[in-house]
Amino acid sequence: MSVAAQPLANDHVHEEGHHEPSFIEKYIFSTDHKMIAKQYLITGLSMGFIGIAMSMLMRLQLAWPNETFWIYEVLLGRFGEDGVMDPSIYLALSTIHGTIMIFYVLTAGLSGTFSNLLIPLQIGARDMASGFMNMLSYWLFFISCVIIVSSFFVEAGPASAGWTVYPPLSALPQAIGGSGLGMTLWLIAITIFVASSLLGSLNYIVTVLNLRTQGMTMTRLPLTIWAFFVTAIIGVVSFPVLLAAALLLLMDRSFGTSFFLSDIYIQGEVLSYQGGSPVLYEHLFWFLGHPEVYIVLLPALGITSEILATNSRKPIFGYRAMIASILAIAFLSTVVWGHHMFVSGMNPFLGSVFTFTTLLIAIPSGVKAFNFITTLWKGNLQLNPAMLFAIGLVSTFITGGLTGIILGDSTLDINVHDTYFVIAHFHLVMGIVGVYGLLAGIYHWFPKMFGRMMNKNLGYVHFWITAVGAYGIFFPMHFIGMAGLPRRYYKFTEFPYFDDLANTNILISVFAFVTAGAQLFFVYNFIHSIFYGKKAEQNPWKSNTLEWTTPVKNIHGNWPGEIPKVYRWSYDYSKLNKEETDYVITGQDFVPQNIPLQEHEEEMDD
């Protein structure tokens, strides 16, 4: 693992008589990892816009269930006739919101963007191992986006059985409209998505293992790379199981098999399915579903490590422990899936087993949080917008992670399973953490992607409104969950018992609208800065990692001359010389990875 990559014999940049790429080659079917990263980013953000819009409609409905709103009619067409939202479309919104946010925004938008952007740059490679596979990965993702969006316009509505699409509801069109063509399109979109994800993951793994520059041992890699690398491994292990589940579901739907179905009487007739079990689907789904949340989380945590260290002017605290916890989280994430199934009807003994393993996974997560905080301690914090989002991420990770301790306890899950307690938990620990990671990454690496700076004042406004809003939405939500309010309910007014929760629902919705509105500051800043932002210098954040040694204007092959060699890890911030009289390099509080050991510098064994 610590063997340095051999320098490529013919480290070719432009050997094959390099020609000017055409518009199509440069911007559409690019094989350059930096362009692909930007493609993932723009597509991911666009899907995020759609996902947020859907959640706004849901929150509007939940806050004022008996009011009519013309916006329903405008956006939902015949499902919003006369300004009243149809209950079936509420379930469709919930389903597609979840699907888009988890897969399209937080997996593709987060991993796809930053793994692509940073892996070759930070390990010192010209590009990914296979630029072509990388390009395919993006375009498959794009096709998947098109298909899922096209499912909105289907007659009986898009998939509506929840983002988890449990059968039989998702298998039988007669059970709910969205389980017709809408569900078929969902399955096709996800299948293509999985293919895209696997292509990407394989590329990332191979690139990290094989294309590190001279001197870049595994233990000198920035934590971003460790995170992306391990995330890719989890992806390769778990996404195929989702594909299996989807394939079996497709067969039950279309080819008369009974993997998940048995003993069903619906719409006046007994169906012929026999011998299958919905619980089997749940096992297969959650075998991906749980690692999936770590596929979202780990890149965000890796990005945070990087941004915290750079902006604290200190090494990330406990680099080795951070790597160990990434590996521990990755391994454990594959053995905790049953905590989503405590009340599924599975054998209670399994409940005990999964409670125990879920307890274990809390430990490395805690270690990471403590290490983040210690990184800030006695730092010289540069409070750039990226840094604020990174700190905000640590905060929401802790809050959301702690409530996981309640949900991971099988006994306690009995009364909060499928209630708003769960929704509050996963939105904080996965949704907000993931989004903060995405935003922090964008603010921090914007100069590298676009050669310009984003406006910091708009960034500050964006952060503080979002931070207040995020907690305002999701902290009170835990309490309505504890009151017994179920998920995926179109409205609560059929239960007079819940009438006194209405005000809290309105509070949550108002916070949601304000927070969503605040994202417009970011959208404006992002778009405006791409064209009119202040031109960036080469290393604006005074960071140690290799991406900042490339020229401001992106070039194919990353470095105009030789790839830099690496002599140290990426966290020599504020390192003093042996006599402790000054920094290792006079007047500069950082030592980039490509700077050799200086005179009067003590070598730290990494």
Next chain:
Amino acid sequence: MTALLIIIVAALLGITIWQITKIFKLSQPIESDDSQIANNKDNEKQGKLFLVFIVFFYGLMFYSFWSLSKFYAPGASEHSADYDQLFFISLALIMFVQVIIQFMLHWFGYKYRGQKGRRALFYADNDKLEFIWTIIPVITLSALIIYGLFSWSEIMNVEETDETLVVEIYAYQFAWRVRYSGEDRTLGEANVRFIEGINQLGVNETDPYAKDDIITTELHLPVDRPVLFKFRSQDVLHSAYFPFFRSQMNVVPGMTTQFGFTPTTTSKDIRNSEYMVDKVRNINEIRKNNVNLGPDEKTYEFEYYLLCNKICGVSHYNMQMKIVVETEEEYQKWISEQQTFGELTAQN
């Protein structure tokens, strides 16, 4: 026409904002720092905002506990006290950690706000510290989890005795049915393939155990008697959620799942409890002002309810059943008035 006016207003608003920002930019002093990188002034301001945020965040947490804890449903089963104790201990533990750690995080954000030229401390690792904050969570969480597992096995391992009332709960889109096992205390065999006409639950008419089964649309339970529910679904996944009894179990087509509890508070008693009297009065105040309600809907009286808690279709939000917990005598009287399955099929 309205749409056109709205578009024009929006466009004018956009132009206004654009011009104002332009003026703002032009009015900036020339020496100001436009690098878009945080400087001392920014660090000061943002550091202080962390302090303000601490006030907001702790205020929000305090408000939530103070104002919203009251919605926590009262427990009415034998194991609900155990459940609640485990819940509150877990909550206390995580809030203890939360209060300390969030403060440290945001305080550091303020205390170590950057100053140009100040040195940060090069402090890369400390294995002892890592060990400490690994082993303390391990010990605390192990204790919590082991406690939880004792409760779990007690709740989930139901020992059927002579006293246990065995009841089937049957779920379908979008209602519930109850099937009592009757005098022979055994449920008759049932499967969807037997569904025909009046035999809505698909009970096997030829099974002798089925004759005395009683099918109802309300769930009545005698207080202080253990009940074991057998769940069956007709069509898709549903979930039987009994929040007051701290009980929940998915209802799975193709499989019979089960869950047991002992109700300890009658409907009448909980209705007259201080908590419920206050709550219902509050709800009726709200309902009084609700224009969408008919006159007979405005006065709410508390009843226990069973609700569906697994997405099951369009009316998932309204799949409920009334539950009545009453004395043994009241229960016997009620059940003697119900029709048995044998009687039901004889009529047909």
